[in-house]
Amino acid sequence: MNKIKQRASLYSIALVILLIVIFIVTIVQDKKHVLDEKTSAHRALLRNSFDLAMLDTQKGLSELACKIARNREIVDAFAAHDREELYRLTLPYFEEAKGRGEVDMSGFIGADGVHFLRLQDPKKYGDNILHKRPVLAHAIKTRQSVTTLDVTIYDVSVVTIIPIFKNKTFVGLIQTVAKIDRVQKRLDAHSGIKSAIAFDTKKLKSLLPDSKNIIYHGYSIVSSNDPLFDKLPPSFTFSNSNSYTIGETDYVIASRSLTNYENEIIAMMTCAFDITEDVTEYKREIRNLLLVSLFLLTVVAIVLHYGFRVLIRRIERDTEITRELNQKLEHQLHTDHLTSLPNRNALIRDMHTTRFYALILLNIDNFKEINDFYGHAIGDETILALTNSIQDAIQNLPMQLYKMPSDEYAITLSEAMNSTQLEAARLSIISHLQAQYYDLHGASIYVTLTMGMDIARNRSHNTIDLLANADMALKTAKKRRLSYQLYDETMQIRQEYQHNILWSKKLKEAIEENQFCLYYQPVFDAVSGDIIEYEALIRMIDNNGEIVSPGYFLPAARQSRLYPLLSRFVIDEVFNMLETSPHTYSMNLSVDDIFDKPTKEFLMQKLRDSAHTDRIIIELLESEGIENYPEVSAFIAEVKTFGCRIAIDDFGTGYSNFAHIIKLDVNFLKIDGSLIRNIDTDTNAQTILMAITEFSKHLGLKTVAEFVHSEAVYHKCKEMGVDYLQGYYLGEPKPL
Numbered sequence: 001m002n003k004i005k006q007r008a009s010l011y012s013i014a015l016v017i018l019l020i021v022i023f024i025v026t027i028v029q030d031k032k033h034v035l036d037e038k039t040s041a042h043r044a045l046l047r048n049s050f051d052l053a054m055l056d057t058q059k060g061l062s063e064l065a066c067k068i069a070r071n072r073e074i075v076d077a078f079a080a081h082d083r084e085e086l087y088r089l090t091l092p093y094f095e096e097a098k099g100r101g102e103v104d105m106s107g108f109i110g111a112d113g114v115h116f117l118r119l120q121d122p123k124k125y126g127d128n129i130l131h132k133r134p135v136l137a138h139a140i141k142t143r144q145s146v147t148t149l150d151v152t153i154y155d156v157s158v159v160t161i162i163p164i165f166k167n168k169t170f171v172g173l174i175q176t177v178a179k180i181d182r183v184q185k186r187l188d189a190h191s192g193i194k195s196a197i198a199f200d201t202k203k204l205k206s207l208l209p210d211s212k213n214i215i216y217h218g219y220s221i222v223s224s225n226d227p228l229f230d231k232l233p234p235s236f237t238f239s240n241s242n243s244y245t246i247g248e249t250d251y252v253i254a255s256r257s258l259t260n261y262e263n264e265i266i267a268m269m270t271c272a273f274d275i276t277e278d279v280t281e282y283k284r285e286i287r288n289l290l291l292v293s294l295f296l297l298t299v300v301a302i303v304l305h306y307g308f309r310v311l312i313r314r315i316e317r318d319t320e321i322t323r324e325l326n327q328k329l330e331h332q333l334h335t336d337h338l339t340s341l342p343n344r345n346a347l348i349r350d351m352h353t354t355r356f357y358a359l360i361l362l363n364i365d366n367f368k369e370i371n372d373f374y375g376h377a378i379g380d381e382t383i384l385a386l387t388n389s390i391q392d393a394i395q396n397l398p399m400q401l402y403k404m405p406s407d408e409y410a411i412t413l414s415e416a417m418n419s420t421q422l423e424a425a426r427l428s429i430i431s432h433l434q435a436q437y438y439d440l441h442g443a444s445i446y447v448t449l450t451m452g453m454d455i456a457r458n459r460s461h462n463t464i465d466l467l468a469n470a471d472m473a474l475k476t477a478k479k480r481r482l483s484y485q486l487y488d489e490t491m492q493i494r495q496e497y498q499h500n501i502l503w504s505k506k507l508k509e510a511i512e513e514n515q516f517c518l519y520y521q522p523v524f525d526a527v528s529g530d531i532i533e534y535e536a537l538i539r540m541i542d543n544n545g546e547i548v549s550p551g552y553f554l555p556a557a558r559q560s561r562l563y564p565l566l567s568r569f570v571i572d573e574v575f576n577m578l579e580t581s582p583h584t585y586s587m588n589l590s591v592d593d594i595f596d597k598p599t600k601e602f603l604m605q606k607l608r609d610s611a612h613t614d615r616i617i618i619e620l621l622e623s624e625g626i627e628n629y630p631e632v633s634a635f636i637a638e639v640k641t642f643g644c645r646i647a648i649d650d651f652g653t654g655y656s657n658f659a660h661i662i663k664l665d666v667n668f669l670k671i672d673g674s675l676i677r678n679i680d681t682d683t684n685a686q687t688i689l690m691a692i693t694e695f696s697k698h699l700g701l702k703t704v705a706e707f708v709h710s711e712a713v714y715h716k717c718k719e720m721g722v723d724y725l726q727g728y729y730l731g732e733p734k735p736l
Helices: 002-070 072-079 083-099 134-142 180-191 201-207 276-302 304-333 344-353 367-374 376-394 419-434 463-480 493-513 550-559 563-580 591-595 597-609 630-640 658-664 683-699 711-719
Strands: 105-110 115-118 146-151 156-166 169-179 194-200 219-224 242-246 249-259 265-274 358-364 399-403 408-413 438-440 443-445 449-455 484-486 516-525 531-541 585-589 616-621 645-651 668-671 702-705
Touching: 002 072, 002 083, 002 105, 002 146, 002 156, 002 169, 002 180, 002 249, 002 265, 072 083, 072 156, 072 169, 083 105, 083 115, 134 146, 134 156, 134 169, 146 201, 146 249, 156 180, 169 180, 180 194, 180 219, 194 201, 201 219, 249 276, 344 399, 344 408, 344 463, 358 419, 358 463, 367 376, 367 443, 376 399, 376 408, 376 419, 376 438, 376 443, 408 419, 419 449, 449 463, 463 484, 493 531, 493 550, 516 563, 531 550, 531 563, 550 563, 563 585, 563 591, 563 597, 591 597, 591 616, 591 630, 597 630, 616 630, 630 645, 630 658, 645 658, 658 683, 668 683, 683 702
Parallel strands: 449 484, 531 585, 585 616, 616 645, 645 668, 668 702
Antiparallel strands: 105 115, 105 169, 146 156, 156 169, 194 219, 194 265, 242 249, 249 265, 358 408, 358 449, 399 408, 438 443, 516 531
């Protein structure tokens, strides 16, 4: 027994020692991690403070340069080479900005690169230093604004250069300059951090050969706010951000590269933050924690035996809690939270373990209307009431009820029935449900249902297929507006799914291979017979080189969210045609294109970059809700500022509304082909067309008849006053 006790004691002592070592190492690592986090926070503060200081400096320079460049009198004086007038007009701006501490120097450089005027030194002009200051040559060549770090003939500075034009003629440059000390002062103001700016020594000497600065690793300290940077440690490098001990003080010294207009590194911003207090606190905490740890671990060693017992009991209790939580999670995973019925996950689980002989899917026909009209609270109560009704209907049948997502239920049959028995059961369920009215808070609600069912016809029938087949039957019933549909193999839904998948795959491959082109159909003036525009129509090119009509691939594009890519392809091709031909082009956009930010911004950028936007007509498809979107009106107003015109496509279909056409401020109404197709013989269509043309004339809108496919239709449209005509009789779509 004594040997056992001794062995146990030795094991306990060894365990305590091991725990002490692990605990101490863990604490030390944790405190070191805290110190590292503080150090990282200091580095981030250094970087952010510098960025803020640079942005403040650049903002002041840019505001001054823009004020000067926008002043017409100043531009005129510069263009007239009137130095005295230019100096008189510009000096107040310069002195005001300099008084605010935003600028040190400013001047004008002519288009030939010669300094025309230095505001800080007006008697010094006529020199050309483009060879020494490439940024000036770059700005003259590109005629674009530049903000960069550079060396002037006076000092290292932040420079903003803006081109000046008069009547689109390049006159020269306005240059505003702040010495690097300005950045230093702003950095001090924002954070009080010790900092220095080091400039590339070679570039500095090229313009300021007499400069005398401390040099570190090829960079010269041109500005600093503390003697610390006069003698940095030998281990210091600009490439690494590290902590250093200098004398009795600990610092974080971090550097970041500064680039010029060509993204070339020309300087380093180096900052130092005193972390002595953090390091001292870290050491003190480590010492205190070690003492406390030794004491606590000694106590732990004494009560270790009892602790093991408590630990075991706690583990057993936690295991029980975990078991209960798992059971709750299992319940939540397989139970509908509203009705407490088993849900779709439970159905799929049961289908893998239980044989079902039939499966019925029930869908509420008017649930969206109930929610919209009475509110979601009444909608939830309707679901609960219907659940009770379905349970009452199947309580004496070998059936199980499941709550599917949204407004759908599933009923499974767990015992075999012949077709007569199953049909009788189905009819009894429907009869029971159709007799129910639900009185909820004074509202009498009647629920109509659509049913889809599949039957396992033999033992080899895959139970999992029941759900998919019943869903196909339900969708078919909805599509055909039937209250019930039994699945059979003659249904084409699976083939439709496969067809949609095939075209989605083809569409994706065509997008990856850029297998699209545009065909153009002419639109003719009904009076003169001249072509007034071409409508751009997209086509797919299959792997055999054959042209595919959009009716095959556009539905797949809309469902697979690839439609915006096709819209952007059409936009890009039409703008390319604008640059190479004199014609006017129309292109189709949907409301979804307007709401798709990348597509809308792509179009706007094209409009901003093009000089031919007055030859663009944008056709918007008339659809439900188009008049309710403020974004649509805003879009039309925006594109019209570029000279574009707007047409409403397929006007005269299901959502025609004269009122919202007036609100949208359009130019053309393209009358849908369903009205034009039989216009020569259909008196009702003629009446509608007459109303549209009269309405359009009063509002100053032009009308376009689509689907002009015969001579009789052509003459009838002209007779009824349609302005423009389009159709295969006049011209088929084809490449240009």
